[in-house]
Every structure is written in structure tokens, then in C-alpha cells.
Amino acid sequence: MITYRNVISHRWARAQTMRQLEAGHISAEGLCDADFLLVTAATYHGREVDRSCPVCARENLREVRWIYGDTLGSRSGTARSEEEIAAIVEELAGQRVPRGKDGEVAVHLVEVCPACRWNHLLTTGVAELA
DSSP states (O other): OEEEEEEEEOHHHHHHHHHHHHTTSSOHHHHOOOOHHHHHHHHHHSEEEEEEOTTTOSSEEEEEEEEEOTTOGGGTTEEEOHHHHHHHHHHHHTSOOOTTOOOOEEEEEEEEOTTTOOEEEEEEEEEEEO
């Protein structure tokens, strides 16, 4: 099982963005800019959540986790499920970390609307085994 430490929430920034949208200070077109890779990752690797899109309200949002780390090699910057993240963290725990590398797995949780391409970073944190 995975737990997270050093979690930073970006939900206040999300709420501020929604207030600016509702006030007409920014356009939906400017916010709905998820690229093909992010939408595809959310569709196939993410999980559907019980919240509709705050921009288009046509579809439930999907949350997808992206991992980053010095010792991940080509796996850094990829979308992964909780199970995959747990396996990677467990694998790294048994390895010696090269000098100058931190050996941590940073996880970014992003919400995505596949319909209109809205996306927002919700949290960042460091994964560790419970």
C-alpha cells in the first residue's frame, strides 16, 4: 500500500481559476488545453471520479497520476496506476540509489475532462510504502 508525504494541494489555485472563469476574466478555451497524451492517459490509466467537469459539465472527470524521479529512468514522466506506483516504490526500496540521485517517486495527481480537455493539477506528493 502507498502513502504520500510532503503533499501539496493545488485546489485553492483551482478554485481561483474557477472564480476567474465565472467572472469572465478568462475563457474556457484558454483553460481547456490538455494535450492528446494527457487525455489518453486519463482515459486509459486514470480513474473516473464522481465530479462532473466544472467547465463543460458534459462528463465526469478522470484523475490520473504521473510519476517523476531521478532514478526512474524512462518511467519518469509517465502515467501510472496506484498498483504500478506501489510496485515501483517497492522495487526502488531494494536498490542502492546512485550518488547525486534522490531515489524518491514524486506523484502528481491531475484531473482531466476527456470531453472538453479541461485539466488541473490537484496535488503533488512523494510516494512511500506504508
